[in-house]
Amino acid sequence: MSAYPVPVEPYQPVFVGALKEQLDAVIARYPAKQGALLPALWMVQEARGWISDEAMAEVADLLDTTPAQVKGVVTFYTMYHQHPVGKNFVQVCTTSCCNLCGAEDVVKALLAETGARELGATSPDGKWTVIEVECLGACGFPTPILVNDDFIESVTPERVPELVRKYR
Amino acid sequence: MGYPQKPHPKETVVLSEYFGDPEAKTFKGWVKRGGYEALTQALAMDPAAVTEEVKASGLRGRGGAGFPTGLKWTFMPKEKKGPHYLCVNADESEPGTFKDREIMRWTPHALLEGTAIAAHAIRAEVAYIYIRGEFTEPWTVMTRALAEANAAKVFGGITIHLHRGAGAYICGEETALMNSIEGKRGNPRIKPPFPAVAGVFGQPTTINNVETLAAVPHIIKRGSAWYKSLCLSSPKSTGTKLFSVCGQVQKPGNVEVTMGFPLKDVIYEMCGGMRPGRTLKACIPGGSSVPILTREETERCLLDYEGVAEAGSLLGSGGVIVFDDSADMVYQIMRLARFYAHESCAQCTQCREGTAWTTKILERILAGKGQTKDLDLLLDLSDNMTGKTICVLSDSCATPVISGIKKFRSEFEAYITGQRRPVLVA
Numbered sequence: 001m002s003a004y005p006v007p008v009e010p011y012q013p014v015f016v017g018a019l020k021e022q023l024d025a026v027i028a029r030y031p032a033k034q035g036a037l038l039p040a041l042w043m044v045q046e047a048r049g050w051i052s053d054e055a056m057a058e059v060a061d062l063l064d065t066t067p068a069q070v071k072g073v074v075t076f077y078t079m080y081h082q083h084p085v086g087k088n089f090v091q092v093c094t095t096s097c098c099n100l101c102g103a104e105d106v107v108k109a110l111l112a113e114t115g116a117r118e119l120g121a122t123s124p125d126g127k128w129t130v131i132e133v134e135c136l137g138a139c140g141f142p143t144p145i146l147v148n149d150d151f152i153e154s155v156t157p158e159r160v161p162e163l164v165r166k167y168r
Numbered sequence: 169m170g171y172p173q174k175p176h177p178k179e180t181v182v183l184s185e186y187f188g189d190p191e192a193k194t195f196k197g198w199v200k201r202g203g204y205e206a207l208t209q210a211l212a213m214d215p216a217a218v219t220e221e222v223k224a225s226g227l228r229g230r231g232g233a234g235f236p237t238g239l240k241w242t243f244m245p246k247e248k249k250g251p252h253y254l255c256v257n258a259d260e261s262e263p264g265t266f267k268d269r270e271i272m273r274w275t276p277h278a279l280l281e282g283t284a285i286a287a288h289a290i291r292a293e294v295a296y297i298y299i300r301g302e303f304t305e306p307w308t309v310m311t312r313a314l315a316e317a318n319a320a321k322v323f324g325g326i327t328i329h330l331h332r333g334a335g336a337y338i339c340g341e342e343t344a345l346m347n348s349i350e351g352k353r354g355n356p357r358i359k360p361p362f363p364a365v366a367g368v369f370g371q372p373t374t375i376n377n378v379e380t381l382a383a384v385p386h387i388i389k390r391g392s393a394w395y396k397s398l399c400l401s402s403p404k405s406t407g408t409k410l411f412s413v414c415g416q417v418q419k420p421g422n423v424e425v426t427m428g429f430p431l432k433d434v435i436y437e438m439c440g441g442m443r444p445g446r447t448l449k450a451c452i453p454g455g456s457s458v459p460i461l462t463r464e465e466t467e468r469c470l471l472d473y474e475g476v477a478e479a480g481s482l483l484g485s486g487g488v489i490v491f492d493d494s495a496d497m498v499y500q501i502m503r504l505a506r507f508y509a510h511e512s513c514a515q516c517t518q519c520r521e522g523t524a525w526t527t528k529i530l531e532r533i534l535a536g537k538g539q540t541k542d543l544d545l546l547l548d549l550s551d552n553m554t555g556k557t558i559c560v561l562s563d564s565c566a567t568p569v570i571s572g573i574k575k576f577r578s579e580f581e582a583y584i585t586g587q588r589r590p591v592l593v594a
Contacts, residue, residue: 029329030349031251031369037351038334063351076353076513077334079301091302095263096456096503097414097489104594134337134507135263136302139414139487140421149304 011054014044015062023062033063037073041080050081078133086122086129088167090114091146092155093136101142102156107132109157110145113164127168173419176438180398180426182408183382187274187422193309195316198277204322206385210285211324218289222384225392226399226406230267231257231340231377232455232485234473237384243364244290245372253368254287254295255349255375259333259340261300262455263507264487267410267422268378272299272306275382276313280328282381285388287326290374294327298345301334337511341559342375343367344513355513356559379410401428405472409483413439415490416446427472431479434471435490446492450576454484456504457564459571460497481571497576498583499591501568502530508565519562522553526569533583536590543573543580 015023023043027036040063044055056070063070074080081089090110094103107130111117114128122129138144141153147167155163175181186192192201210218223238244252256279260268271279279297287295299307310330317323336354338344343357346368367373387395399406405427411434414420418440425434431453435441442448451466452458459481461469469479476483491500509523529546532538550566557563573580582588 030351032350034351035349035369038332038348041334042332065351069352072353073351077301077336079335094503095507096500097264099503100415100489100491100495100500133302133335134510135261137260137266137269137300139264139266139489140412141266142414142420146302146304151302151305 011052011058013058014047014055015040015058019043019047027063034065034069037063037065037070038077041070041074045080050084084122086116087127088114088129088147090128090130091133091136092130093134093138093142093144094132095135097135097139098142098144103143105157106143106145106155106160109160110164113160128164173421176423178429178433178438179424180408181424182386182398183271183275183278183379183410184422184424187270189274192275193273193277193313195277195313195320198275202389203277203385204281204317206388207281207284207322210288210388215289215291218285218388221392222289222387223392225387225395226404227380227383227387227395228405228473229377230379230383230409230486232262232457234483237376237380240364240376241286241289241374243362244374245364248291251294251369251371252290252292253371253373254283254290254292255342255345255363255368255373256283256295256297256378256381257340257342257345257375258297258299258303258306258378259345260303260378260485261337261340262457262485262487263504264412264414264452264489265455265485266412266414267486269303269306270410270422271378271382272303272310276306276310277317278382278385279310279378280313280317280323282384283328284323284326285384286374286376286381287328288324292374293325294329296329296331296349296368298331298333298339298349300339301332307332336513337507338513338559338561341561344559345375346373353513355515356561358558383407398426399428400426400472401470402472402474404474405483409471409486411471411486411488413488413490415488416443416492416495417441417490418443425471428475429471431469431471431476431488432467434488435466439490442492446494448490449493449495450491450497452481452487452489452491452568453479454482455487456489456507457560457567458482458484459567460575462575496591497572497579498530498534501572502527502534502593504568505530505565508561512561512565516557516562518553518556519565522549522562523565525549526553526565530569531593533580534591534593536583536586538580538584540581540584542584543577547573 060067060070115123116128191197219241227237228234339354344354363373505527514520553562553566
């Protein structure tokens with residue numbers, strides 16, 4: 001018997017069938033295969049919710065680069081998840097302009113209402129992860145938040161319970 | 169503003185004419201509004217003639233640096249030896265700036281048309297529009313618009329691709345953006361070589377901002393003389409510019425004015441002024457990377473490249489951040505420093521260490537643990553962060569610190585001497 005736990009399931013590649021075809025079409029847009037790295041990582045994250053080391057190795061292999069290069073990229077860009085996150089991933093802008101307009105209170109309300117309680121943590125029911133982010137580029141509509149791919153403007157602490165109900 | 173309210177009578181509406189008009193987002197709607205006529209016209213012109221027209225208009229880059237657009241295009245090799253590329257910088261991430269987002273949300277075809285004209289002018293076959301990862305709505309709108317325009321085969325031999333970023337402010341720096349398109353970490357490159365010599369994929373490349381390119385079809389269609397006539401003050405600054413106004417004003421939003429327009433009218437008239445009982449304390453006129461202006465400087469500032477410089481700051485990206493008398497300048501400057509510390513790519517020591525220590529010292533001052541010598545330390549640190557790194561992120565962090573200490577020193581001192589209650593810094 002092995003001293004180490006055997007993985008429950010072997011890694012299932014992301015890029016098979018239609019997704020492989022989509023990736024090939026994206027690769028064709030760039031004169032070098034590695035150009036398709038950011039789009040490929042987005043595709044992995046959309047399919048799996050996060051980007052595992054195995055997925056990085058798969059992408060590296062498909063784009064003729066190395067797992068180390070891919071990991072370097074994944075860790076550089078803040079939107080790629082290196083571990084699973086809640087079903088609803090909430091990004092709240094708290095930089096200057098939003099900060100002036102009360103963004104920190106929006107964060108507090110979100111942490112309390114979702115049960116995530118701490119920034120970056122996932123709520124016990126697995127549904128919510130809330131993080132603070134730097135400028136979302138919608139400073140005229142404080143406070144903007146992203147819930148997964150939904151961009152929501154002008155969020156106030158008062159609006160938070162209703163928003164959380166909608167996504168729960 | 170165009171949305172959600174009607175434009176203010178003092179606005180000069182060129183780029184924002186169709187903001188808030190959902191039909192303008194569609195290919196048919198855009199064509200109905202005279203869209204793609206400029207592209208047809210440009211494609212029939214010699215590339216050099218298109219460049220000349222843009223050069224004559226006086227259009228300057230709207231991303232922040234204000235470099236003359238037509239002149240930039242002339243830097244591309246005269247003799248074509250390999251592929252040329254156009255990169256479009258839609259990585260709008262400068263705190264206080266949200267104009268490119270509105271251009272893409274409401275008038276995606278204006279950007280596509282400007283992109284195709286620029287690509288023709290620099291003889292590029294391929295253009296990459298680099299849209300920041302957080303811009304989910306503009307991404308969807310642009311994707312749909314590109315599919316419609318491709319179906320109508322309007323771009324001649326030019327291919328346009330959208331490329332999605334993944335959360336990195338630094339990718340708004342032109343060479344970092346090119347690395348990001350190449351599938352690398354967004355580290356800025358040492359210049360030279362400049363992009364026109366070796367840009368994306370090592371080939372001659374021009375990079376322009378969204379707002380710059382959205383202005384190009386208007387210049388082609390209405391002529392450089394018309395564009396040049398849009399000027400209220402310095403003849404070196406022509407055309408209209410979108411200013412994103414945010415922070416402590418009654419009606420934040422984008423306003424489009426002719427170059428040379430008074431900043432005080434933008435704040436007090438178009439954006440509804442201060443909240444009741446509040447007065448203006450300070451203003452950052454060109455996105456978070458430029459020096460902070462005092463109330464007096466703000467009120468005499470004219471919005472063009474020369475006017476803002478004369479007032480003591482920079483026009484930058486046109487992101488106007490307004491602070492009223494309730495704002496804690498020390499806290500807000502700390503938030504800005506924290507932003508830069510988070511976004512530093514960490515290649516250069518001065519930036520990696522400087523942004524982090526600037527933040528830590530400011531947090532210490534806010535927590536009531538600062539010493540008088542900390543202000544000199546901050547200034548010394550800022551000096552070491554200015555003009556010494558590959559890109560200007562480090563300088564951008566130092567700028568609000570230097571101008572903040574210079575203009576609002578008493579607020580820093582109040583924390584150090586205990587006159588102001590410490591702030592719990594999260």
